[in-house]
Amino acid sequence: MVVLGEPGAKRVLLVDDHVVLRRAVRDLIDLSDRFTVVDEASNGDDALRIMGDGRVDIVLMDVNMPGLGGIEATRRIKRWHPDVEVVALSATGDVDLVQGMIDAGAAGYVLKGGSPEELLQSLQAVAEGKGVLDDTVARDVFNQMSQMYREQQARADELDEVNRMKTEFISVISHELQTPLSIMKAGLHLLHHREDTVDDETKDVFFTSLAAETDKLIHVVDQMLTVAAIQKGDVFAVPEEMVMSDIALGAITSMKDHPGTERMTLDIRDDAVLVTGDRGRLVKVVRSLIDNALRFSSEEVSVVVDRNHQWGQLTVTDRGPGLEASLRERVLREPFVQGDSSNTREHGGLGLSLYIANGVLEACGGQLRIGEGPGGSFRMMLPLLKRQSSA
Structure with a gap:
């Protein structure tokens, strides 16, 4: 009592x-x-x-x-x-x-x-x-209070994690924006104050650089908008039938001036893999997977297109450091997750490409799988059209 x-x-x-x-x-x-x-x-x-x-x-x-x-x-x-x-x-x-x-x-x-x-x-x-x-009631009340405390503690931990992610996001986004904005400001300042002393060839270099840095900013904004859509469950996908190899070719063609593409090989093991999805978004997904592989590896990067049971598959493999086992699931489910998020990290980026890739693929009925072992292996999987799924 x-x-x-x-x-x-x-x-x-x-x-x-x-x-x-x-x-x-x-x-x-x-x-x-x-x-x-x-x-x-x-x-x-x-x-x-x-x-x-x-x-x-x-x-x-x-x-x-x-x-x-x-x-x-x-x-x-x-x-x-x-x-x-x-x-x-x-x-x-x-x-x-x-x-x-x-x-x-x-x-x-x-x-x-x-x-x-x-x-x-x-x-x-x-x-x-x-x-x-009553003793029984007292125990029940105590147990509920203990449960409430645990729930409150869990919510507090979640808030701490949200605050940590916000701080990390601000740090990463600031780092990613600072370089292109600084280059753009310097170029505009030079062209504005010393236009008469700058020759046409130098101007062309500056304008090309400004255009490239503008594209980087547009890419950052596009990534942020896509993340917001994924988190709201509002990814707009326009499904259409397509051959899986066309997605790979579309991505590679768009990267013809990208540094490192000479290290890339394309192996189309089945050129009749029919799938459905949003072509534009899927080309961007493949491009981001290839871009990641080229940035994190100085050796050969392979792109393989084939099929397996109910799935059309496109696999990008590199010989870089790969992802730690503890990060493989997180990078697909949480934005801004990186192996190294410090401002002194060797490779830039927001830690969004794999999260976005997985979100877009899920919106198209597919999935992204990350392989184990040395190097990086990223498999994009889309459901085969029913008329060929048993082939």
Whole structure:
């Protein structure tokens, strides 16, 4: 029995909708010379009418009753008769009911079916102005409070993680924006203040550089918008039928001036792999996979197109450092995840390409898988059209 508090009184009003239970409880209370049952009621409304006589010190109140229930009846009793103590007598230790009765002003909560000694001890504690909780109820309340604490701690940890990601995002995005903006500012300043002294060839170099840096900024903005769409589940994909090898060829053609493409090999093992998806977005996905491989490896990068059971497959493989096992799932499910996110890292980027690739593929009904072992292996999988899936 959990007891808390100080002095009270001894005349009892018994409120319960079961007459047999009222009789049993009355007989039990009558065994003690410290309490007497002065009246009985079968619902909250009857109890309030009896309370008008002013001859009750303790109300032993059932919680669930027809008509006016125990919680509201207790609330009204405490409002109109603040000196009267209420003890909940219930068949259930449901924590919400316990909380409801305590919030309404009950001084105690005991369970039906307990021993006569426990009930009388509870009445005595309340008569002395103390609070009382049945041991079982106290354990349930403690367990719920412990669970609430764990949930609050988990939410706090989530907020800490969100704040960490925000800080990391600001750091990474600042680093990625600073270089192109600085180059653009320097070029514009030179052309604005020294235009007459700059020859046409130098101007062409500056304009080419400004265009390249502008493209980088546009790419950053495009990535951020795509991430927002993925997180809202709002990736707009225009499905169409296509040959898987055309996606690879489209990506490679768009990279003809990209540094390092001379190290790339294309192996189309099946040139009739028919899939469906958003061609424009899928070409960007393949381009980003190839770009990653070229940046993280100084050796050969291979692109292989084939099929496997229900899937059309395009696999980009490099001989770089690969991804740590702990990061393989995270880079697909969390934005801004990188092996090294410091400003001194060797390779730039926002840590979004694999997250975006996986989000776009899922919007097209596909998936991205990251291989194990040395080097990097990234397999883009799209469902085969049904008419050829058994081929």
